[in-house]
Amino acid sequence: MNYDLVVIGGGPAGLAAAIEARENGVESILVLERDRELGGILQQCIHNGFGLHTFKEELTGPEYAERFIRKLKNLSIEYKLDTMVLDVTEDKLISAVNTLDGFFQIKAKAVVLAMGCLERTRGAINIPGTRASGVYTAGTAQRFVNMEGYMVGKDVVIVGSGDIGLVMARRMTLEGANVHAVVELMPYSGGLARNIVQCLNDYDIPLRLSHTVTEVRGEDRVEEVVIAKVDEDKRPIPGTEQVIACDTLLLSVGLIPENELSKKASVEINPLTGGPVVNESMETSVPGIFACGNVVHVHDLVDWVTEESCRAGKHAAKYVKGELSASDEPIRTEAEDGVRYIVPHHIQKDNIDGKLTLMFRVDNVYENARIVIKNNGETIKSVKKRHLAPAEMESVKLKAKDLEKIQDGTLTVNVTVEEVVAQ
Amino acid sequence: MYDVTIIGAGIVGTSIAREFAKYELKTVLVDKENDVSNGTTKANSAIVHAGFDCKPGTLKAETNVRGNALYEQLCKELDVPFKKIGSFVTAFNEQDLAHLKFLKRQGEANGVQGLEILSREEVLNREPNLSQEAIAALYAPTAGIVGSFELAIALAENAADNGVEILLNSPVTAIEKTPHGYRLTAGENVIESRYVINCAGLYADKINNLVNEPYFEILPFAGEYNLFDRSTGDYLNTIVFQPPSDKGKGVVALPTVEGNFLIGPTSDGPKERNNVKTTRKGMQELREKGMKVLPDFPFHKVITSFTGLRAKTPDNDFIIDEPAGSPRFINVAAIDSPGLTAAPAIAEKVVQMVKENHGLLVEDMDFIPSRRPVNRFIEAPAEEKARLINYDPRYGRIICRCENITEGDIVDMIHRNAGAETIDGVKRRVRAGAGRCQGGFCAPRVMEILAREMNVDITSIVKDKKESYLLTGETKAPAKEFV
Numbered sequence: 087m088n089y090d091l092v093v094i095g096g097g098p099a100g101l102a103a104a105i106e107a108r109e110n111g112v113e114s115i116l117v118l119e120r121d122r123e124l125g126g127i128l129q130q131c132i133h134n135g136f137g138l139h140t141f142k143e144e145l146t147g148p149e150y151a152e153r154f155i156r157k158l159k160n161l162s163i164e165y166k167l168d169t170m171v172l173d174v175t176e177d178k179l180i181s182a183v184n185t186l187d188g189f190f191q192i193k194a195k196a197v198v199l200a201m202g203c204l205e206r207t208r209g210a211i212n213i214p215g216t217r218a219s220g221v222y223t224a225g226t227a228q229r230f231v232n233m234e235g236y237m238v239g240k241d242v243v244i245v246g247s248g249d250i251g252l253v254m255a256r257r258m259t260l261e262g263a264n265v266h267a268v269v270e271l272m273p274y275s276g277g278l279a280r281n282i283v284q285c286l287n288d289y290d291i292p293l294r295l296s297h298t299v300t301e302v303r304g305e306d307r308v309e310e311v312v313i314a315k316v317d318e319d320k321r322p323i324p325g326t327e328q329v330i331a332c333d334t335l336l337l338s339v340g341l342i343p344e345n346e347l348s349k350k351a352s353v354e355i356n357p358l359t360g361g362p363v364v365n366e367s368m369e370t371s372v373p374g375i376f377a378c379g380n381v382v383h384v385h386d387l388v389d390w391v392t393e394e395s396c397r398a399g400k401h402a403a404k405y406v407k408g409e410l411s412a413s414d415e416p417i418r419t420e421a422e423d424g425v426r427y428i429v430p431h432h433i434q435k436d437n438i439d440g441k442l443t444l445m446f447r448v449d450n451v452y453e454n455a456r457i458v459i460k461n462n463g464e465t466i467k468s469v470k471k472r473h474l475a476p477a478e479m480e481s482v483k484l485k486a487k488d489l490e491k492i493q494d495g496t497l498t499v500n501v502t503v504e505e506v507v508a509q
Numbered sequence: 510m511y512d513v514t515i516i517g518a519g520i521v522g523t524s525i526a527r528e529f530a531k532y533e534l535k536t537v538l539v540d541k542e543n544d545v546s547n548g549t550t551k552a553n554s555a556i557v558h559a560g561f562d563c564k565p566g567t568l569k570a571e572t573n574v575r576g577n578a579l580y581e582q583l584c585k586e587l588d589v590p591f592k593k594i595g596s597f598v599t600a601f602n603e604q605d606l607a608h609l610k611f612l613k614r615q616g617e618a619n620g621v622q623g624l625e626i627l628s629r630e631e632v633l634n635r636e637p638n639l640s641q642e643a644i645a646a647l648y649a650p651t652a653g654i655v656g657s658f659e660l661a662i663a664l665a666e667n668a669a670d671n672g673v674e675i676l677l678n679s680p681v682t683a684i685e686k687t688p689h690g691y692r693l694t695a696g697e698n699v700i701e702s703r704y705v706i707n708c709a710g711l712y713a714d715k716i717n718n719l720v721n722e723p724y725f726e727i728l729p730f731a732g733e734y735n736l737f738d739r740s741t742g743d744y745l746n747t748i749v750f751q752p753p754s755d756k757g758k759g760v761v762a763l764p765t766v767e768g769n770f771l772i773g774p775t776s777d778g779p780k781e782r783n784n785v786k787t788t789r790k791g792m793q794e795l796r797e798k799g800m801k802v803l804p805d806f807p808f809h810k811v812i813t814s815f816t817g818l819r820a821k822t823p824d825n826d827f828i829i830d831e832p833a834g835s836p837r838f839i840n841v842a843a844i845d846s847p848g849l850t851a852a853p854a855i856a857e858k859v860v861q862m863v864k865e866n867h868g869l870l871v872e873d874m875d876f877i878p879s880r881r882p883v884n885r886f887i888e889a890p891a892e893e894k895a896r897l898i899n900y901d902p903r904y905g906r907i908i909c910r911c912e913n914i915t916e917g918d919i920v921d922m923i924h925r926n927a928g929a930e931t932i933d934g935v936k937r938r939v940r941a942g943a944g945r946c947q948g949g950f951c952a953p954r955v956m957e958i959l960a961r962e963m964n965v966d967i968t969s970i971v972k973d974k975k976e977s978y979l980l981t982g983e984t985k986a987p988a989k990e991f992v
């Protein structure tokens with residue numbers, strides 16, 4: 087089989103990239119999705135809050151996905167469900183398997199990697215105790231509750247105040263469970279401010295900041311968990327332990343971009359994001375292999391996923407048509423004070439059409455700060471921000487007039503601190 | 510009336526069951542748990558030891574060296590992963606080096622082949638990730654790695670294929686002597702049997718005491734482990750032991766036969782017999798000791814942690830005997846390390862005891878030594894993959910996305926003898942859920958498959974032990990239907 091463009095993953099990232107590539111003139115496109123339906127993780131996010139930026143209205147996850155799925159079908163873009171991609175090579179030979187076609191290979195001119203991410207588990211954060219059942223990652227619990235129609239427990243403690251943890255605190259409560267606490271290691275929440283209000287405060291669920299779970303107890307099923315306050319080094323403080331009787335522990339302790347396939351294709355991975363190093367076109371270190379969405383860096387808003395993925399699709403189309411300049415990394419981006427990482431990692435100016443969006447995350451909570459973008463030490467743009475938090479992805483758009491000022495070298499982003507709220 | 514009743518379906522009980530299956534005997538294997546291999550056999554280092562650290566003349570020394578020699582053929586017959594990768598005991602100073610020389614002499618006395626003390630250069634050449642502080646190592650080429658629970662499961666399956674009955678969920682709570690042998694109460698079952706073989710692991714003393722005078726006591730010693738992501742699976746080529754100490758073999762670092770990496774165990778006890786919890790202290794200890802031999806190891810790549818319990822006694826040797834006054838009752842007890850390695854030899858020995866004491870056994874001419882081969886879709890070459898999907902399209906559906914395990918692989922393991930009935934049972938047989946997401950994605954699908962294949966309600970599927978339920982009921986609103 088031969089295709090001009092193969093998109094791996096049919097979540098919001100893959101869908102947007104495929105649609106954009108078709109709209110930019112690529113006829114032969116195939117989307118491969120291992121799940122039983124398109125839409126990715128959105129299909130289990132039945133709460134509101136998707137699409138405020140893209141559609142200026144509040145949709146549920148499945149509704150947001152549906153708009154793209156319909157468009158994909160209207161454009162007659164080919165896709166295969168229940169199809170697992172097992173391998174991708176540097177020269178874009180894709181091996182996949184499903185029940186209908188069996189084990190098959192596809193040669194592509196360009197590839198978009200859009201595999202999303204997976205959740206960190208109990209093992210990854212080393213919570214001591216027994217091996218009892220009743221410990222779930224929040225996403226797994228969400229799938230059981232929202233898609234399969236089963237409850238996973240009655241008395242719940244949640245570790246991690248990221249958005250998935252918060253959303254699940256509300257969901258479990260609405261389903262009649264008793265959520266005893268949301269426990270957060272950091273002195274601030276890892277979720278969007280609106281989710282703290284709508285998911286915890288509205289239901290009187292206590293948020294225990296600077297706390298962690300130190301032990302899981304129970305022989306067959308969880309019977310209780312022990313939580314404790316942590317010191318500045320995130321170590322439990324002896325004497326602050328508190329036992330909570332519960333049958334369920336949900337973990338919302340971070341997402342990891344899923345890049346096993348990227349590694350097989352020899353795509354360079356950035357250790358900070360856990361995703362591929364990409365340029366302004368969302369092209370990876372392997373020419374013609376693009377990446378977008380959670381596989382590149384973990385997003386909290388699907389709208390940014392869509393925007394980034396459109397860029398990937400558009401430039402993949404250019405690549406197929408031979409219109410994309412090869413990247414020789416003339417401009418590198420560099421995270422400075424207060425910034426953890428920046429996407430894209432490097433920039434080829436002549437591939438940018440119109441504007442360039444820099445996406446990044448800050449490393450702490452800041453109030454009344456400034457984001458300053460400099461090129462070889464010279465300020466290009468500076469934006470005032472009332473509130474910055476690691477949980478919320480930030481972005482700055484550079485317009486044509488800003489871009490004109492940029493020379494080869496480094497483009498830095500930093501936070502100029504006026505007041506640090508929490509360490 | 511059974512000829513032989515074996516209590517405990519760990520590596521020892523399953524090895525013995527399969528050995529008896531070679532004869533015309535009516536044999537039953539009972540276990541209190543809902544799956545075979547759910548005791549210590551599922552939580553250990555899974556090393557097939559060479560046999561240099563057992564004291565010469567002990568049962569441990571004898572059965573370790575003999576067991577090691579039996580492994581290759583056994584694992585081939587049963588289609589169980591086994592790799593003879595060799596082991597190093599490292600030395601960091603002159604005192605350690607002197608100990609290596611002692612271990613080498615001891616090993617040679619035990620009949621271990623090929624022991625060699627390698628220079629620093631040679632060691633670092635073979636293991637570039639090892640600490641530069643190492644000055645020498647004792648190399649044992651006969652040491653290997655195996656899938657410990659895979660082997661016990663395969664032994665149980667093969668024993669059952671050859672007519673051995675397996676009774677799960679059947680705790681033995683009473684044993685009486687009868688004119689012809691013994692009467693056992695095992696859960697719902699009452700079993701009459703001529704022979705009883707007690708291989709109840711951590712509970713072997715309790716079983717003995719149901720019918721005999723107490724003469725040993727099991728003291729459980731906990732060993733904690735960290736298991737690491739596949740990406741670290743080639744960090745070492747061999748099994749690497751710490752410098753020798755009085756406290757046994759110490760913390761070991763090794764690639765697992767499934768392609769992960771393992772560091773452990775600690776040693777802490779005596780503990781309660783069910784205390785398999787992990788502790789913060791244990792994890793810290795693993796890190797410190799692991800760093801000593803592998804200073805740059807990426808500890809953050811841990812995917813899970815677990816604890817195993819050693820069935821120790823103060824004498825520090827295996828007990829394989831018929832207690833006075835109880836003919837045809839054999840205790841196979843205090844089988845701590847190297848019990849996994851020794852199990853095939855222990856099984857031979859027990860059958861030999863029966864033959865010697867109670868007359869010849871008639872060989873079963875229909876005995877089949879191998880089990881139906883395991884397909885392992887993802888490891889198969891492309892043509893074989895195509896053939897498998899053609900034969901059963903369910904081999905084309907990947908369920909576990911980290912380890913690439915298909916529905917075909919899982920269904921096969923449910924329908925074999927001694928087949929999987931729980932989520933962890935599936936995981937131990939085909940590794941679905943054993944990868945980096947630890948079942949996050951596949952657990953719901955595996956539950957669906959188990960419920961369908963066993964024709965039970967999905968809410969009755971458990972993770973591991975009897976009460977380890979996963980779902981507490983349906984949600985209020987009906988689930989979103991799949992298209």
Ligand SMILES: Cc1cc2nc3c(=O)[nH]c(=O)nc-3n(C[C@H](O)[C@H](O)[C@H](O)COP(=O)(O)OP(=O)(O)OC[C@H]3O[C@@H](n4cnc5c(N)ncnc54)[C@H](O)[C@@H]3O)c2cc1C
Nearest residue numbers: 095097098099119120126127135171201202379380387388
């Ligand atoms: C629980 C939760 C709550 C959220 N809440 C909100 C919210 O309220 N508002 C908001 O705007 N955003 C929210 N988000 C964020 C947003 O939904 C995600 O950022 C977005 O879904 C990411 O899109 P993606 O396409 O990159 O990844 P995914 O949606 O994860 O899609 C990746 C797809 O790739 C497929 N795939 C992976 N590997 C392979 C392979 N080898 N072969 C074939 N297919 C493969 C996967 O099956 C999956 O369908 C939430 C996210 C989560 C997880």
Ligand SMILES: Cc1cc2nc3c(=O)[nH]c(=O)nc-3n(C[C@H](O)[C@H](O)[C@H](O)COP(=O)(O)OP(=O)(O)OC[C@H]3O[C@@H](n4cnc5c(N)ncnc54)[C@H](O)[C@@H]3O)c2cc1C
Nearest residue numbers: 517519520521541548549550554556681710732848849850
């Ligand atoms: C930390 C650690 C590391 C080790 N590393 C190695 C190694 O690398 N190499 C090696 O060779 N050995 C090793 N060992 C030793 C090896 O794991 C054990 O010797 C071996 O697994 C013991 O097997 P078993 O069948 O005797 O016990 P188990 O596997 O514990 O089986 C006993 C069975 O008896 C059942 N049972 C108990 N009571 C009853 C009852 N009343 N009624 C019915 N059934 C009952 C239990 O459910 C259980 O299934 C290690 C051990 C530990 C703890």
